[in-house]
Amino acid sequence: xxxxxxxxPAGVEEIIARHLHREGPLLPILxxxxxxxxxxxxxxxxxxxxxxxxxxxxxxxxxxxxxxFREEPAGRHVLKICRSEACQSMGGTALGExxxxxxxxxWGETSADGRIxxxxxxxxxxxxxxxxxxxxxxxxxxxxAKALVxxxxx
Amino acid sequence: MKLYLSRxxxxxxxxxxxxxxxxxxxxxxxxxxxxxxxxxxxxxxxLEPLLEVERDGVRHGYGPMTxxxxxxxxxxxxxxxxxxxxxxxxARQNRLTFARVGLIDPLSLAEYEAHGGLSGLRRxxxxxxxxxxxxxxxxxxxxxxxxxxxxxxKWDTVRLAPVERKxxxxxxxxxxxxxxxDRMLIEGDPLSLIEGMxxxxxxxxxxxxxxxxxxxxxxxxxxxxxxxxxxxxxGVLGDVMGSxxxxxxxxxxxxxxxxxxxxxxxxxxxEGKRGVVRAKPPLPALEGFLGRPTVVNNVLSLATIPVIFxxxxxxxxxxxxxxSKGTMPIQIAGNVARGGLFETAFGMPLGELVKDVAxxxxxxxxxxxxxxxxxxGAYFAPGQFxxxxxxxxxxxxxxxxxxxxxxxxxxxxxxxxxxxxxxxxCAVESCGKCTPCRIGAVRGVETLDRVAKxxxxxxxxxxxxxxxxxxxxxxxxxxxxxxxxLSALRLxxxxxxxxxxxxx
Ligand SMILES: Cc1cc2nc3c(=O)[nH]c(=O)nc-3n(C[C@H](O)[C@H](O)[C@H](O)COP(=O)(O)O)c2cc1C
Ligand code: FES
Numbered sequence: 001x002x003x004x005x006x007x008x009p010a011g012v013e014e015i016i017a018r019h020l021h022r023e024g025p026l027l028p029i030l031x032x033x034x035x036x037x038x039x040x041x042x043x044x045x046x047x048x049x050x051x052x053x054x055x056x057x058x059x060x061x062x063x064x065x066x067x068x069f070r071e072e073p074a075g076r077h078v079l080k081i082c083r084s085e086a087c088q089s090m091g092g093t094a095l096g097e098x099x100x101x102x103x104x105x106x107w108g109e110t111s112a113d114g115r116i117x118x119x120x121x122x123x124x125x126x127x128x129x130x131x132x133x134x135x136x137x138x139x140x141x142x143x144x145a146k147a148l149v150x151x152x153x154x
Numbered sequence: 155m156k157l158y159l160s161r162x163x164x165x166x167x168x169x170x171x172x173x174x175x176x177x178x179x180x181x182x183x184x185x186x187x188x189x190x191x192x193x194x195x196x197x198x199x200x201l202e203p204l205l206e207v208e209r210d211g212v213r214h215g216y217g218p219m220t221x222x223x224x225x226x227x228x229x230x231x232x233x234x235x236x237x238x239x240x241x242x243x244x245a246r247q248n249r250l251t252f253a254r255v256g257l258i259d260p261l262s263l264a265e266y267e268a269h270g271g272l273s274g275l276r277r278x279x280x281x282x283x284x285x286x287x288x289x290x291x292x293x294x295x296x297x298x299x300x301x302x303x304x305x306x307x308k309w310d311t312v313r314l315a316p317v318e319r320k321x322x323x324x325x326x327x328x329x330x331x332x333x334x335x336d337r338m339l340i341e342g343d344p345l346s347l348i349e350g351m352x353x354x355x356x357x358x359x360x361x362x363x364x365x366x367x368x369x370x371x372x373x374x375x376x377x378x379x380x381x382x383x384x385x386x387x388x389g390v391l392g393d394v395m396g397s398x399x400x401x402x403x404x405x406x407x408x409x410x411x412x413x414x415x416x417x418x419x420x421x422x423x424x425e426g427k428r429g430v431v432r433a434k435p436p437l438p439a440l441e442g443f444l445g446r447p448t449v450v451n452n453v454l455s456l457a458t459i460p461v462i463f464x465x466x467x468x469x470x471x472x473x474x475x476x477x478s479k480g481t482m483p484i485q486i487a488g489n490v491a492r493g494g495l496f497e498t499a500f501g502m503p504l505g506e507l508v509k510d511v512a513x514x515x516x517x518x519x520x521x522x523x524x525x526x527x528x529x530x531g532a533y534f535a536p537g538q539f540x541x542x543x544x545x546x547x548x549x550x551x552x553x554x555x556x557x558x559x560x561x562x563x564x565x566x567x568x569x570x571x572x573x574x575x576x577x578x579x580c581a582v583e584s585c586g587k588c589t590p591c592r593i594g595a596v597r598g599v600e601t602l603d604r605v606a607k608x609x610x611x612x613x614x615x616x617x618x619x620x621x622x623x624x625x626x627x628x629x630x631x632x633x634x635x636x637x638x639x640l641s642a643l644r645l646x647x648x649x650x651x652x653x654x655x656x657x658x
Contacts, residue, residue, distance in 0.1 A: 022404075023362075023444060026426025031369075031407055052426070065428040066409035068369055084331030084579075085525055085572065086561045089488035090516065093571075122412060122579065124370050125334035126167050127561065128199035128486065128493030137372060141167035 007041040016044075016051045026052060026062060030069055038073035075110040075117035077152035080134040081143070083120045086127035090142075095131045096120070098145035103152075116152045155181070155188045156208040159219075160256065162195035162341050163373040164334070169220065170203035176221035177205075180228055194342015196256035197495030198243055206238055213238050243492055243511060248473065250465075250481050251458045252335075252497045255342030261380055263388050266345045272390070274463030278353045279397050283313055286357035290459065292467035294479025299325055299415075299452030300527070300556040300630070302545045308449060311439035312358040315447035320360035322351050323424065323443060323450045326367040326374070327408055327415035330528025332487040332559030336453035338495055339483075340367070340374040343457070344381035345390075348403065350459035352394055354449055355401040363403030364443070365453075366420055369410055378405050412529075412583040416629050417450040419585055430585040431629045452557070454483060475501030478544035486512045488525075488561035498543075505539025508562055519564040523645065525572075527556025529579050530634035532641035533569070552641060554634070569642040569649045574602040580635040591632025594623040598639065605650050613650055616643070 015032045019025040029048060033040050040063050049056045063069045081096045100106060103118060110117040126132035129141030135151045159165070159174055174190060181188040198204060204217035205227070215235035216227060226232040235241055249255075258265040266272070278286050291306030312320055324347065328336040340347060351363045367375050382403060385391045391402050406424055408414050414423045418432035421443050442448025458480070462470045470480045478500035484507060486493050491513035508514070508524055515521055523533045532553030534541065541551045548555045563572075577598030584592045598619055604612035620636035627633040643650055 024406075024425040027406065027409060027423065031409070062426065062428055065430075066411050068408075068410035085529060085575070086332045086488040086559075088572070088575070089561055089563045089567065121370060121410075122583070123329060123331045123333075124163075125328065125337040126164050127332045127334055127488065127559070128490070128495075129164055129168055129202070130488060132167065134370075139163055139167035139373075141164060 007037055007043050012044045012047050016047060020051060034069060039070040075114050077116045077136055079116060079148060079152050080119045080121040082124050082132040084123040087131040090130040092131035095143060095145055099148055102145060102149045155186060157188055157190045158193050158206040158213060159190060160195040160202060160204060161192040162338060164199050165195055165202040168202045172221050173203045173219045176224040180224050184228055191259050193258060194255040194260050195338055196238060196244060199494035200492050247497050248481050248499055249497045250461045251454055251483055255338060260342050260344055260377060261384060263384055270464050271345055272349060274460035275349050275352055277463050278356050279395060283357050283359065287313055289463065289467045293462045293470040295455065295458060295462065297452055298454035298557065305451060305455050308439055309354060309357050312447045312449050315440055317447050319446050320358055321443045321446060321448040322354045322360045322363040323448055324351060324365040324453055324456055325415060325417065325420060325450055326365055326453045327420060328368060329412040329415045330557050330559050332561035333485050333528060333557045335483040335485050335495055337371050337374050339453055339457050341377050344378050345385060346460050347453060347457045348381060348385045348390060350456035351403060352401045353459050353463060354456060356399060358449055361400050364406050364424060366406045366408060366424060368408040375405060375407055413585045413631055430587045433628060473499040475542055475544045476546060482558050485559045487559060489515045489517055489564050490562045491516050500544045501542050503539060504534060504541045504543060507560060515562060515564040517564050521562055522565045522567045523563045525561045525638060527554045528559055529576060530630055530637055531556050532637040533645060535645045569646040570606055573639045573642040574599060576635055576638040577602060580631060584631060588628040588632060590623045590626035594619055594632060595635060
């Protein structure tokens with residue numbers, strides 16, 4: 001996961017400026033901000049709105065539409081488990097439940113110590129080696145609950 | 155020693171990076187010189203990580219490899235699979251779109267050209283725009299993203315639009331469960347997608363392209379970006395092959411919204427808006443990205459263009475069944491003994507794919523149902539296995555081929571649970587613009603929960619609700635979610651009633 005950097009207005013401005021030449025720059029800006037800060041910092045919204053000549057409400061509307069964008073940083077480890085049909089056919093539902101039980105978390109929750117966030121994902125394109133998961137950006141085919149939990153318990 | 159190992163995401167997910175490391179360190183320890191080429195995947199996912207060793211010009215397979223089997227490989231005691239291209243799953247395919255995937259280094263322009271790459275583009279550069287369109291029309295190519303719309307006709311609409319700036323947008327949002335062909339193509343042969351997009355530009359007069367890739371595909375995003383840089387540095391993009399014609403392109407990354415695979419939602423997302431669906435008309439071909447004429451095509455549609463120009467439209471159109479011309483990269487997934495990518499001419503019966511090609515279930519239990527075409531596709535039962543793989547044939551059987559993903563379930567599948575999941579997925583992913591989808595899906599989940607609790611009167615309600623969603627939704631998300639739900643109900647009515655007895 002990207003190390004969350006402290007938010008500085010200059011940092012935000014610089015990221016925005018990198019994408020202004022693009023046609024439709026908002027998603028690239030949001031991705032870049034999130035890669036950099038671990039979330040879309042609230043402080044960034046007025047700057048984005050001003051740079052793109054849209055309202056802050058519109059910026060918020062876009063951020064909230066997409067599952068990927070976070071308003072708060074995720075845990076240090078992010079575990080995504082596929083819930084879609086091909087994974088279900090290979091025990092994906094049981095995998096998800098086992099992981100949530102082992103971690104004592106619900107879908108989308110972050111542990112109180114900020115160590116781990118578990119999220120559902122709807123297909124990782126690993127449907128021929130299901131069930132699938134992603135641990136801190138690394139893909140796992142034929143995933144097993146204990147091994148996944150071990151990886152995020154460090 | 156000349157070795158090849160896939161760097162496809164599925165191979166990585168099964169440990170190819172650890173195998174690569176073990177090979178290099180074992181070779182170093184033994185003082186053996188090896189060249190290890192990283193390729194895309196041959197599509198035999200059950201054999202990944204699949205290592206290939208070249209002997210007398212023939213590539214022999216070993217897999218699935220683990221770091222522990224590497225010493226035996228060097229000792230010459232590891233059992234192999236024989237020549238990779240003779241493995242029956244591979245040998246019975248007809249690979250056109252995927253001809254180079256798994257064979258070459260995806261980022262080597264020289265290998266790309268040595269295997270037929272750029273010959274289609276060279277031919278297209280010598281043709282007038284209308285002849286390029288005619289070639290695509292004659293090939294019979296239909297959109298591989300799901301709707302099956304004739305690609306040549308779409309291109310012609312854009313060509314004829316009297317606007318200067320036009321776009322080619324490649325839809326690589328591939329959100330359907332059970333599909334991964336777009337991902338494999340981009341990771342294994344990204345230059346063919348670039349070549350296809352350039353030809354689309356020449357045919358329509360578009361000069362700028364975008365590839366919209368879902369964020370769940372980090373490997374594909376990285377490979378695509380590198381491939382574009384290589385193509386630009388070598389004059390494939392920019393001033394196209396020194397012809398004076400211009401075309402350039404850029405990768406854009408989605409943000410985890412299934413509905414953004416729908417073309418108008420995708421265009422809104424590209425523009426930096428919420429990915430809500432637009433009402434049609436206007437067609438994107440006339441008013442698409444930023445209101446300008448835009449071709450939106452699936453990865454496979456565009457990546458098939460080069461081979462059509464290389465071998466000629468007649469060659470492509472000569473394959474297939476009825477109005478389903480050419481080949482389809484079929485993705486076999488879920489509970490199967492041999493899962494992966496199988497490209498073949500349209501027409502193979504579903505049962506042959508499931509039983510002979512895929513070898514039945516991974517668990518060894520009987521096949522209960524097969525979902526074809528992703529989360530919006532119908533379930534099929536073994537009684538329908540004679541349905542030939544084709545657009546009209548599947549439509550006639552009450553289903554759709556969609557993006558050609560086949561997900562197999564064994565007899566432990568809970569069809570009521572799967573129907574509920576279809577509604578839940580639609581509720582989670584609805585863009586919210588139309589009521590039948592946004593509200594209907596939520597009601598669908600509630601109604602199925604009533605059925606599960608034994609309320610028989612909820613079944614006709616569910617059927618009614620599905621009709622409303624079919625007729626009243628703005629796009630196929632709400633409009634097609636009833637397919638899996640109603641097919642599960644039709645094929646396995648006892649599972650929607652048995653609950654009731656249990657509750658009584
Ligand atoms: C909810 C929904 C999701 C879709 N997802 C995709 C997708 O991921 N990839 C794709 O190519 N087409 C997808 N489509 C179909 C597109 O709207 C469109 O028909 C297609 O991109 C056109 O390209 P083609 O003619 O080459 O198939 C989706 C449609 C709907 C309704
Ligand atoms: S359905 Fe889980 S990876 Fe595709």
